[in-house]
Amino acid sequence: ETGVTQTPRHLVMGMTNKKSLKCEQHLGHNAMYWYKQSAKKPLELMFVYNFKEQTENNSVPSRFSPECPNSSHLFLHLHTLQPEDSALYLCASSQAQNANTGELFFGEGSRLTVL
């Protein structure tokens, strides 16, 4: 139990569906992150939020839409995805980015399969 909870753990969706991934942290952190983990590739940083404000967007396609309503919750809204978007999506949290020593706390991930 890392204090970061992701739901759902597994998701199968068609290319025309709309779904959302949810992340919740109970660690009192102020920064939250979405990473994409694909086989044989480095973890790809997608988005970073500090104090609910987006501070990084690493050229992520607009079919991925993040939302951070407060420092404890982070969503990733998915629509018209492609099969190559199938991956493990990891949420993480940390102290505020400018005070962060580099330690991230990860959830267990949401395994997404796009048919």
Added chain:
Amino acid sequence: GNSVTQMEGPVTLSEEAFLTINCTYTATGYPSLFWYVQYPGEGLQLLLKATKADDKGSNKGFEATYRKETTSFHLEKGSVQVSDSAVYFCALSDRQAGTALIFGKGTTLSVSS
């Protein structure tokens, strides 16, 4: 830009064997260096870290020394166990540049009894 390169896996060892997983980095500033571990079906968790040159991070029998002259942070363990089977990620954080963690591709370790 900043990057991390780690040895290709998988690494397959027998129990009690010596482990080394190589990691080198490129950074424009003065990064902190990390090893994260991902056990099957779980998210990543911090294994150890070092924040400046010549620092040695250690945890659970694993060690890594921050070598600025060779830009390396190799992970070692003297005697691996079956329970160490996991994917190991080297990562760097350049706080001066304000970047989030940058990870390597990961190295899969499989230990058999």
